[in-house]
Amino acid sequence: MNYVTVIGLEVHAELSTKTKIYCSCKNSFGSEVNSNCCPVCTGMPGTLPTLNEKVVEYAVKMGYALGCKINNVCKSDRKNYFYPDLPKAYQISQFDIPLCEHGYVDAIIDEEGNTKRIGVTRIHIEEDAGKIIHADPYPGKSLVDFNRCGVPLIEIVSEPDMRSSAEARAYLETIRSILQYLDISDCKMQEGSIRCDVNVSVHPEGSDKFGTRCEMKNVNGFSNVVAAIDYEAKRQIEILEAGGTIQQETRRWDAATGTNQLLRSKEDAQDYRYFPEPDLLTIVVDEDRLEELKNEIPELPNVKLKRYMTQYGLPYFDANLLTENVDKAKFFEDCMALERCQPKNVSNWLLGDVSRILNEKNIGLDKTSLTPDKLCDMIALIEKKTISNTAGKTVLEEIIFSDKTADDVVKEKGLAQISDSSALEGIVQQVLEANAKVVADYKGGKSNALGFLVGQCMRLSKGQGNPTVMRELLLKALG
């Protein structure tokens, strides 16, 4: 029998506000253990939380980005449970009235740019807990690091709309890129700034009734999410195939073994005894501020990606890489606004040699002297065949960290392309004489030998020879 897998995700993303959600401690990662905490975020007796309004604003932005209804009058609630990393023994969260609800994500699910709409049930704000450390030099003891206590989180709860681990991954990648576009989260997976609770159920194909779901908590990293879903779906299908039934339960994903184990069954489910947080006031975002926040939302990466494919005719690969970060996308669009060269050529240069140079130096575009104007001038010279592609590389190296323009470099280095065949015939002749064996190969049927010969001609012309003309001359000479 074939089964349908149904997946819902709860994504916890740390927000990158300057300070924590309920105190004035810095919101930063990597401080010395228990050095970035205070009486408030460690829940010392008598201390009180005060809400960082930036957290609300960041969450509202995410809400708008996901097409949510914003509950601009809402409240904070206490979620009560005992654990050593939770110093107040309750987490301040939101229960029945989340800040944002009823939204969606159009996740791009294939390389044709097709999207699937995944419903977003709600987005609420809450505080992170600390970290338990089981480590030397205290064998048999557990230690607690409270630095992470009070780091602001948003929890984004999806509808059970995903049907494969690939869709789940696409959804997560879209969520991540939106968080980055809004500049509200660092999205550093290894620092745990995005964590996931994964809900999975399976049911026979053709049935319209969902199966019983199991939840896996705190799955870190997208590839773990994919592995956890595939493992859990397989586990459930095996139980059903063997005539068993699925019990609703919470399971712990073990990334090291790639398996999961029972954490607690439904009967042991915790009663969090939610009630309104009496230490905090009703959260109110006034209409004017809402409008301002709404206007701050940029074109989202998934929308932009699709537009690049349709408007500029770029393949998915290019569109995806160009929209990966806001700066690169803006640079590309500024180039397009100049209407001086072909989108695909600009994309090739940006994703090719420009990216290579940036990667080598480990810097961003903003640390170079390259402007859309300078880059397009250079590409236009190639498109007009004033210089060759090879010469273009030389030009780029010269202009990227200086005030020079492409024209300056072409003049200075004499890179202008030579298309006059009488000036190139000598070079062709030299190459043919020096490569008698290759010529023989070509004549013997190895047509790709031609490329080599063109390359040799280019080299001899110091990149200035027009490759098309060279090719024609070679073909003519080779009969």
Next chain:
Amino acid sequence: MNLFEYSAGELHKKLLAKECSAVEITESVLERIDACEEKVGAYLTVTGEQAKAAAAKVDAKIAAGEEIHPLAGIPMGIKDNICTKGVTTTCASKMLYNFVPPYNATVMDKLEGVDAVMIGKLNMDEFAMGSSCENSHFKLTHNPRALDRVPGGSSGGSAAAVAAGEAVVTLGSDTGGSIRQPAACCGIIGLKPTYGSVSRYGLVAFASSLDQIGPMGRTVEDVANLYSIICGRDPMDATSARREYPDFAAQISGDVQGMRIGLPKEYFGPGVEEGVRAAVMDSIHTLERKGAKVVELSLPSTDYALSAYYIISSAEASSNLARFDGVKYGYRAEGYTSLTDMYERTRSEGFGDEVKRRIMLGTFVLSSGYYDAYYNRAKLLQKTIAEEFTAAFEQCDIIATPTTPTTAFRLGENVGDPLKMYASDICTVTVNIAGLPAISLPCGMVDGLPAGLQLIGPRFSEGRLFNVSRVLEQERGGLCAVAAL
């Protein structure tokens, strides 16, 4: 008269006139503590050396000709649920027997700012849960007016210290009557301020939506002065009101001409002792003679207030007290075998019976399946009670009731009967539920024990409460005398 017997107002005049030094005042109070603490048992910690050093600082200021605040150099006691930097803050619980806060409550910063002298930390019912001070883990406090009687609670130590002359003024906290009821029992003045007027930062929370810190003393002026210092917006407390406050002591006019005094019939029912009722009515008649008018009215939901109070306060307490888990500070049980076992043993051994009773009650009413039946209904009732007060204050300017239905009971008398103990809060809890200010004043003696009059006003009407109180204080002959011990 010894220095410890004077009011803060009189001591301030003496300091300005150089009739005594601040150190002498502090020494007088410390000597009084030495002399009678064995009988009274108001203090959990006495910070004598620190107090003398703080007093010496005030003397230096006076000597240098600097202006001093009316509370500068005045010895005051602090309830032991208010965090004092570097000084043990136990909430009278085994759970916090060794807890030394590395921070001050906002009110302590304010008091230090005017050079008030903290003389020590005062006994209370554990985590402010109780009406007799008998729920303290550490000691019993005796009523200085009758040593075989309770001082009331939960701020029993704060009331007893003032009545015994072991402090000139004190701070208490009031969640359901914990300042007013002991003030009435000990024959002194205690103010429960409007919710949101005094910062709760650093007050170890019992029921966050009801708790308020408030002043206790032997004159209306002292109470008003102390209140003027501790009130005000605090950015560290989101529930503190954004508003400006006057200098209350300077504004007391002592005029009640034309004022309408509301008498809600539900507060004068059969549960109120005849002697207490007569004493309260005496004060009402005094106010009438001074030009006030009496308006009879009804607050019909009063009968349900006690239930609503115990549901809301216990629900919040069950969550607020969850942090005492043995992980970070305070008591931790020994010999545990697992994390859960550590939690269970620590909390079983660290909390007293009354605290555990309320945690269980609060946990129950918040549980899934019971939340709507209890917590939600109590919150609805809270709204109704507040609305009834709002309507009542259209007919009157101030409401007068007994503070407690009886005078102080005997030590041990109600220990085995929690419901009877809870009933002593019947006249006071509505004020917390509605977030209103109320003051308790001595209104005469019944069989040798003080009775208390409670005056309730609309939100932020403390000035009005002080005015009416001043009229009664003058009639009674001024300062509440220190108990003869």
